[in-house]
Structure formats: C-alpha cells, structure tokens
Amino acid sequence: xILVTGSAxxxxxxxxxxxxxxxxxxxISLDKLTYAGNLENLASLKGDPxxxxxxxxxxxxxxxxxxLRQYCPRAIINFAAESHVDRSIHxxxxxxxxxxxxxxxxxxxxxxxxxxxADAEKDGFRFLHVSTDEVYGSLAKDEPAFSETHRYEPNxxxxxxxxxxxxxxxxxxxxxxxxxxxxxxxNNYGPYHFPEKLIPLMIVNALAGKPLPVYGDGQQIRDxxxxxDHCSAIRCVLAKGRLGEVYNIGGWNEKANLDIVHTVCTLxxxxxxxxxxxxxxxxxxxxxxxxxHDRRYAIDARKIERELGxxxxxxxxxxxxxxxxxxxxxxxxxxxxxxxxxxxxxxxxYAGRG
Ligand code: NAD
Ligand code: DAU
Numbered sequence: 276x277i278l279v280t281g282s283a284x285x286x287x288x289x290x291x292x293x294x295x296x297x298x299x300x301x302x303i304s305l306d307k308l309t310y311a312g313n314l315e316n317l318a319s320l321k322g323d324p325x326x327x328x329x330x331x332x333x334x335x336x337x338x339x340x341x342x343l344r345q346y347c348p349r350a351i352i353n354f355a356a357e358s359h360v361d362r363s364i365h366x367x368x369x370x371x372x373x374x375x376x377x378x379x380x381x382x383x384x385x386x387x388x389x390x391x392x393a394d395a396e397k398d399g400f401r402f403l404h405v406s407t408d409e410v411y412g413s414l415a416k417d418e419p420a421f422s423e424t425h426r427y428e429p430n431x432x433x434x435x436x437x438x439x440x441x442x443x444x445x446x447x448x449x450x451x452x453x454x455x456x457x458x459x460x461x462n463n464y465g466p467y468h469f470p471e472k473l474i475p476l477m478i479v480n481a482l483a484g485k486p487l488p489v490y491g492d493g494q495q496i497r498d499x500x501x502x503x504d505h506c507s508a509i510r511c512v513l514a515k516g517r518l519g520e521v522y523n524i525g526g527w528n529e530k531a532n533l534d535i536v537h538t539v540c541t542l543x544x545x546x547x548x549x550x551x552x553x554x555x556x557x558x559x560x561x562x563x564x565x566x567x568h569d570r571r572y573a574i575d576a577r578k579i580e581r582e583l584g585x586x587x588x589x590x591x592x593x594x595x596x597x598x599x600x601x602x603x604x605x606x607x608x609x610x611x612x613x614x615x616x617x618x619x620x621x622x623x624x625y626a627g628r629g
Contacts, residue, residue, distance in 0.1 A: 276300060276301035276302060276303060276346055276347075276348050276349070277294075277300065277301075277302055277303075277348050277349065277350045277351070277352060278302075278303045278304075278305060278342065278343070278346070278348040278350070278351045278352070279291055279294075279302055279303070279304050279305070279351075279352045279354065280304075280305045280306065280333050280351070280352070280353050280354055280355035280381070281305075281306055281312070281333075281353070281354030281355030281356060281405075282302070282304035282305070282306050282317065282328075282354065283304070283306040283308055283312035283313055283314055283316055283317060283328075284306070284311050284312055284313075284316075284354060284355075284358070284469075285311070285316075285358075285463070285465075285467050285468045285469055285502065286354055286405070286463055286502055286505060286506070287304075287306070287354035287355075288313075288316035288317055288467050289465065289466065289467060289502045289503060289505075289506050290352065290354065290506045290509060291304060291317060291320070291326070292316075292317070292319065292320070293503060293506045293507070293510075294506075294510070295320070295323070295325060295326070297510070299325065300325075301324075301325045301326070301327070302325065302326050302327070303327045303329065303342060303346050303348060304317070304326065304327065304328045304329065305329050305331055305333065305339070305342065305355070306328070306329075306330065306331075306355065307330065307331065307332045307333075307355070307373075308330050309357070309369075310614075310616050310617070310620075311357075311358065311359075311469050313467070313469075313611075313612060314328070315608060315611060315612075316467045327346075329342060332373075332377065333353070333355045333373065333377045333378065333380065333381040334372065334373065334376055334377035334380045334381070335380070336380040336381070336383055336384040339380070339381055339384035339385070340384045340387060340388065343384065343385070343388040344388065347396075349396070349399055349400060349401070350400065350401040350402070350403065350513060351381075351385060351401070351402050351403065352403045352405065352509065352513065353378070353381065353402070353403065353404050353405060354405045355373065355377065355381075356373060356374050356405075356436075356437065356440075357369050357370045357373050357374055357433070357436070358433070359433070359469075359471055359472065360409070360431050360433045360434070360565070361471070361565060361624050362433075362471075362620070363431055363432040363433035363436070364431065364432065364565070364566055364567075365623060365624070367432035367436075370432050370433055370436040371432075371436055373436075374433075374436035374437055374439070374440050375436050375439045375440060375443075378404075378439075378440040378443055378444070379443055382402075382443060382444065382447050382453070385402055385453065386447060386451055386453055389402075389453060389454075390451075397454075398454075400454055401454055401455075401456060401513055401516075402444070402447075402453060402454065402455045402456070403455070403456045403457075403458065403509065403512060403513050403516075404440065404441065404444040404455060404456070404457045404458070405458055405460070405509065406437050406440065406441050406457055406458060406459045406460070407434065407437050407459060407460060408421055408459050408460065408461045408462075408498070408523070408525070408572045408574050409429060409430075409431070409433065409434035409437065409569065409572065410427050410429050410434055410437050410438040410441055410459060411425045411426070411427065411428060411429075411459070411572075412427075412428030412429060412430055412434075412569065413428075413430060413569035413570045413571060413572070414570070414571040414572065414573055415570070415571070416571065418571075419575065420498075420525075420573035420574055420575035421459075421523060421572070421573065421574055421575060422523065422575045422577075422578070423459070423520075423521045423522070423523050423578055427441075427442075430567050430569055431567055431569075434569075441457055441459075441521075444457055445457070445519075448518070448519045449519075454518050454519075455518070455519060456512050456513070456516040456518070456519075456520060456522070457520075457521045457522070458508065458509060458512055458521070458522050458523075458524050459521060459522070459523050459524070459574075460500065460505050460508070460523075460524040460525065460574070461497065461498035461499065461500050461524070461525040461526065461572060461573075461574045462497040462498060462499050462500065462572070463499075463500055463501070463502045463505050464499055464500075464501065464502065464594065464595070464598055465501050465502030465503060465594065465597070465598050465601070466502070466598070466601045466605070467502075467608075468502070468598075469612060470609065470612065470613070470617075471617070471620060471621075471624075473497075473532060473535065473536075474535065474539065474595075474598065475602065476488075477535075477536050477539045477540075478539055478543070478598075478599060478602045479602065479609055479613075480558070481539065481540065481543050481555040481558060482543070482547065482602075482603075482606075484558070485558065486558055486559075486560040487536055487540075487555070487558045487559045487560065488560055488562045488625055488628065489532060489533055489536055489559060489560070489561050489562065490532070490562060490563070490564045490565050490568060491561070491563075491564030491565070491568060492533075492561070493531065493532045493533030493536070493561065494531050494532070494533065495531065495532050495568060495569070495570055495571065496529050496530065496531055496532075496570070496571040496572065496573070497529070497530065497532065497535075497572055498525050498526065498527070498528055498529050498530075498572050498573045498574050499526055499528040499530060499535070499591055499594075499595075500524065500525055500526035500528065500587060501526065501587065501588075501589040501593075501594030501597070501598075503588070503589070504526060504587035504588055504589055504594075505524060507585065507588070508522070508524040508579060508585050508587075509524075511579070511583050511584070511585040512579070512583065512585075515582075515583045515584075516583065517582070522578060522579045522582075522583070523574050523575060523576055523578060523579065524574065524576060524579060524585075525573070525574025525575070525576040526574075526576075526587045526589070526591070526594075527574075527576065527587075528590075528591040529571075529573050530591065533559075536559060537556065538595055539555075539595070539599065540554055540555035540556045540558075540559075541554075542595065542596060542599040543555050543599060546599060546600065546603060547603055562625065562628035563627075563628040
C-alpha cells in the first residue's frame with residue numbers, strides 16, 4: 276500500500292480518487308483536517324476496504340511512526356501543507372509549523388522506518404514530496420520558464436516554507452540516502468478546489484451575485500494545469516522517476532488572471548446565464564493588490580516529458596469547461612465548505628482592499 280498525506284485537500288483527494296480509478300493498491304490517508312481538509316471529498320470511498328483514513332498531523336512523528344510500522348507502505352506521497360498564499364501573508368506561523376517543522380518530523384519518522392527495512396524493501400521504497408513552482412520566485416515577461424535548475428527565490432511566507440521543505444527533502448537524500456523524489460508543479464484547477472483560490476472563488480462569487488475581486492491590474496500570469504493531469508504526473512514520477520531528482524510539472528498554459536476571470540464569466544454566461552441577461556463580467560471589481568505579488572510563473576515541463584514520457588491530457592479549454600460544470604453540478608459541496616470559518620476568512624482578506 277501507499278501512504279498519502281493531505282489526502283482530504285484539493286489535490287490529495289483528487290489523487291486518491293484517481294488512484295483507485297487506476298488500480299487496486301490500498302491507500303492509507305493521513306490528514307489533519309484543517310479548514311482546507313474535507314472528508315466529503317473522499318465520501319465516495321466510504322466503506323471501501325482499500326482505503327483507511329486517519330486524522331492526524333504529519334508533525335506527529337509518533338503517530339506517523341506507528342502507522343508506518345503497522346501498515347508498511349512501499350511509498351509516501353506528501354501533499355500535506357498549508358497552501359494559500361494570502362493566508363500566509365496574514366499569518367505565516369501555521370506555514371512554518373506544518374510546511375517546515377511538520378515536514379522535518381515526517382522525514383525523521385520515515386527515515387527511522389526506512390532504515391529498518393530489509394534491503395529489497397529499502398531499495399523499492401519512495402518518498403515523493405509534492406511542491407510548487409512558487410519556490411522559484413517571479414519571472415519577468417520575456418524570461419524563459421522555470422527549469423529544475425532555476426535558482427530558488429521564494430517571495431511569500433508560503434513559498435519560503437515550501438522552499439525550506441524542498442531543501443530538507445533534498446538533504447535527507449544527500450545525507451542519509453533516503454529515496455526521495457520532488458515535484459514542483461504550477462497552478463492547479465478542477466473539482467474540489469477550495470473557494471478561497473482564484474478559479475473556484477470566481478465561480479462561486481459569480482453565481483452568488485457577489486463581486487469578482489481581481490488583485491491589482493489582473494495582468495499577473497499563472498501557468499494552469501488541470502488537477503487530474505497533476506495526479507497522472509505524480510503517478511508517473513512515482514513509478515519511473517530517478518531517485519533524488521526534481522521534476523517540474525506544468526500544462527504550458529500561461530494566462531493572465533483577468534483572462535481567466537473573463538473565461539469563467541463567458542462559460543457561466545453560456546451554461547447558467549444571469550436572470551437579467553447581463554454578463555457576469557459586470558461583477559468584476561479591481562481591488563488592492565496582494566503584497567509582494569509574484570508577476571509571472573511559467574513551468575518548463577520538458578524534463579518530465581523527455582525522461583518519463585508524461586504529457587498533460589487536458590487543454591485549458593477542456594479543463595476549465597469541466598471545472599465550471601463540476602461547480603454547477605456540485606452546489607451542495609460548495610454550500611458545505613462555506614462554513615463560519617470560511618466566511619470569517621473572506622471578511623478578513625477582502626475588507627479594506629477597496
Ligand atoms: P489544500 O490546502 O487544498 O490541502 C492541504 C491538505 O493538507 C488539507 O486536507 C489539510 O487538512 C492537510 N494538512 C494541512 N496541514 C496538515 C498537517 N500538519 N498534517 C496533515 N495534514 C495537513 O492544498 P492543495 O492545493 O491540495 O495542495 C496540496 C499540495 O500541493 C501542497 O503541498 C501544495 O503546496 C502543493 N501544490 C499545490 C498547487 C495548487 O495549485 N493548489 C500547485 C503546486 C503544488
Ligand atoms: O503556483 C502554484 C501555487 O498556486 C500553489 O503552490 C499554491 O498552493 C496555490 O494556492 C496557487 O497559488 P496562487 O497564489 O497562484 O493561487 P491563487 O488562486 O491564490 O491566486 C491565483 C492568482 O489570482 C494570483 O495571481 C492572485 C490572483 N487572485 C487571487 C484571489 C484569491 C486575485 O486576483 N483575486 C483573488 O481573489
């Protein structure tokens with residue numbers, strides 16, 4: 276079996292669901308269930324004997340050690356993290372605690388377990404760390420996309436904490452020989468995306484008749500990848516990646532934020548027109564920019580294609596249409612995640628942005 280951390284979050288849940296769509300190997304899920312963790316994402320697995328869910332912290336080395344000894348997974352996929360840049364600006368501490376200290380404790384527990392394995396199991400074991408393109412910093416308009424050798428220049432508390440975790444993972448390979456793999460992926464979108472992030476927030480706000488808040492001039496560029504393509508890339512790296520290597524994952528889909536918001540509005544105009552027949556674009560408002568806002572991310576995904584033969588299956592057009600459809604078809608899920616703590620966050624982040 277494999278152990279997946281952060282499996283009740285956006286990408287982790289998609290990964291576990293897709294894993295079972297591909298094969299029969301069991302999964303043990305470890306998730307702290309923070310505001311971003313939602314067991315409803317895994318509801319279709321209820322009662323499935325292949326899936327064991329444990330609520331817990333990756334920083335709890337005793338718990339992780341006990342799970343490793345009990346279930347003897349052949350691999351660990353580490354998705355668990357605090358993931359939202361704006362939250363890291365308002366309160367960095369949780370990011371340091373989970374992304375840096377938590378990853379350290381997880382690595383220590385894994386090292387102790389791995390050291391005690393017999394040689395054959397030791398050789399076959401993998402620790403796959405899921406990271407982000409944000410560790411590379413911000414690109415100017417004409418600079419080449421981030422390759423795996425681009426220097427680390429994280430700009431937000433979130434990206435700095437992810438960069439630190441990447442360095443720890445690298446060091447555990449270099450120093451102790453732990454068989455690690457690291458992936459650095461661009462912006463994901465798709466089902467189960469928590470509506471604090473750009474695309475789901477725009478869909479949810481549009482349908483609720485609320486403003487669509489675009490930070491600054493809306494010309495910041497992100498490189499978008501449909502979440503299921505990220506999951507297939509991780510499966511590919513797990514199966515074929517070279518030990519100690521880093522693989523950048525991206526969809527070759529650079530888009531300005533304002534264009535993303537326009538696309539979402541156009542799709543909603545088609546699929547769920549406003550009752551007054553006006554476009555959802557009427558709801559766009561420009562608000563104060565994110566402090567330290569990175570201008571452009573772009574991933575050079577040639578290494579994973581060349582070495583492992585991975586390519587995304589979705590274009591942005593097909594992926595965004597599926598995504599908007601999913602939110603229209605899953606309004607119950609949206610309602611359930613908009614808890615009291617979600618509403619408090621929305622007030623905190625957007626109050627005073629003007
Ligand atoms: P998310 O915030 O939706 O989910 C994170 C999950 O981790 C939640 O279920 C949460 O409960 C859990 N978690 C948080 N702290 C924990 C802890 N201490 N112990 C155990 N579980 C804990 O995040 P996501 O968007 O699914 O991102 C998953 C991973 O992928 C993160 O490591 C993130 O840095 C990385 N990543 C995300 C994107 C993206 O566009 N969303 C892109 C590239 C990389
Ligand atoms: O690049 C990968 C990263 O993508 C991941 O590592 C992070 O975990 C993930 O959250 C995401 O970070 P971003 O900051 O790029 O995503 P977010 O959806 O928060 O914002 C996308 C862009 O949209 C960014 O330029 C800020 C802008 N934005 C965001 C929100 C929430 C707005 O203009 N308005 C908004 O209300």
